[in-house]
Amino acid sequence: MNKKISMLFMAIIFIVVLSACGANKEANNGAANTSNNAATSSNTAEPAAPAEEEELTITHKLGEAKLKKNPGNVVVFDYGVLETLDKLGVEVAAVPQDSLPGHLSKYKDSKYTNAGTLFEPDFEKLNALNPGVIFISGRSSEAYEELNKIAPTIFMGVDTANYMSSFTENVTTLGKIFGKEAEAEKELAAINDSIKAVNEQATASGKKGLVILTTGGKVSAYGPGSRFGLLHDVFGVAPVDENIEASTHGQSVSFEYVAEKNPDYLFVVDRDAVVTEGEKAEPASKLVENDLVKKTNAYKDGKIIYLDPNYWYLAGGGLLSMPEMLKEVQEGIK
The missing domain is CATH 3.40.50.1980 (Nitrogenase molybdenum iron protein domain)
Structure with a gap:
């Protein structure tokens, strides 16, 4: 009798162990399936476009320019634009070096390509540079069509009849192109505060x-x-x-x-x-x-x-x- 009871007890234990093993295996398989499904879902999700590949369309006085955000090898034929890029911490590749203002003399360094003159760009050098964008204003406007064949070319001269609106638009646009929106906004706010103070002083x-x-x-x-x-x-x-x-x-x-x-x-x-x-x-x-x-x-x-x-x-x-x-x-x- 005792022997039968012992055998029955062992059989029950064996069944319990088998059940537990089956449950664990099923749980593990479920977890694996969940992980695989998550991985599959992740792999099929549409990847976000890198910021540097974002395309912009800039409308300006002479036309329309399509370019990538944060373009490389920047060429500048306007010293006001060069000032703004300098202040915003944007590196440039080429400028007309012969007539640089004193406060921009650092751009005479040999690490910058001499882009020619404000009135006569060096097209051969610019073609070899393969720029991502070219900025011009009135002095270089006659060369716009030729420059635009080399790279997206944007006119950024200040409209003297609407000075502050065009100045603000230029700074804001440069901030947008190079991902420096916050910095541009901060600089403009400080300038507007100074203008208010000077205007009040002059009027008084x-x-x-x-x-x-x-x-x-x-x-x-x-x-x-x-x-x-x-x-x-x-x-x-x-x-x-x-x-x-x-x-x-x-x-x-x-x-x-x-x-x-x-x-x-x-x-x-x-x-x-x-x-x-x-x-x-x-x-x-x-x-x-x-x-x-x-x-x-x-x-x-x-x-x-x-x-x-x-x-x-x-x-x-x-x-x-x-x-x-x-x-x-x-x-x-x-």
């Missing part, structure tokens, strides 16, 4: 100003909507003459004109200081501070303000020059 003074450019012994005046019109349109300095012709080269004037208009502030851009080759040009002060100009309020009050032509003439429209231009005006009209 109640004084009027005149901008002139000197070159080769000649003088041109600039008013609202002109090349240097942002001084009036954006910075808030009231113009001494509302009727100055708004042209690229300004309105040719005499010193009799300056004396007659009698500005409270006389802003001077000395072109010869940055374009004269060979022997150093005489400072504009020798030409400007003559007997006629000495009769003006600007001379009597010590308000003849010599603006840096590197920022105002050669460059402008970039994230390096704009803050410096604001500082010059703010200091000048104190």
Whole structure:
């Protein structure tokens, strides 16, 4: 009897063990199937496109450019754009090196390709470089069609009649192309704060100003909507003459004109200081501070303000020059 009970007990234990093994095997198979299904699901999911392969379409004054985000081998024919890319930390490959403003002299280094001149690009070098994008403005606009055959070419000149809107659009677009949106927004916010302060200061003074450019012994005046019109349109300095012709080269004037208009502030851009080759040009002060100009309020009050032509003439429209231009005006009209 005891023997039968023992055998029955062992049989029961054997059945329990077999059941447990079967359950474990089924659980393991289920887990494996779940893992395989997850892997299959993962493999069939559509992979996200890498950020550098994202394509952008940029509409500009001369046409439309299709390019990849964060393009390589960047070529720049506008010093305002070069300033902005420099400030945003974007590396460039080629620039016209012969006429670089002083504050961009680091781009004369041999690690950068000399792209020719602002007016005559070196097409052979650019073809060999295989750029991802080319930026131009007015000085290089005649070469647009030829450059556009080499790489997507974008016109980014500042519209002097709508200075801040075009400046803001250019900076924002560059931020978008190179994934620097937040940095661009931050820089623009700081500039707008400075503009507000300078504009309030200029308006509160109640004084009027005149901008002139000197070159080769000649003088041109600039008013609202002109090349240097942002001084009036954006910075808030009231113009001494509302009727100055708004042209690229300004309105040719005499010193009799300056004396007659009698500005409270006389802003001077000395072109010869940055374009004269060979022997150093005489400072504009020798030409400007003559007997006629000495009769003006600007001379009597010590308000003849010599603006840096590197920022105002050669460059402008970039994230390096704009803050410096604001500082010059703010200091000048104190």
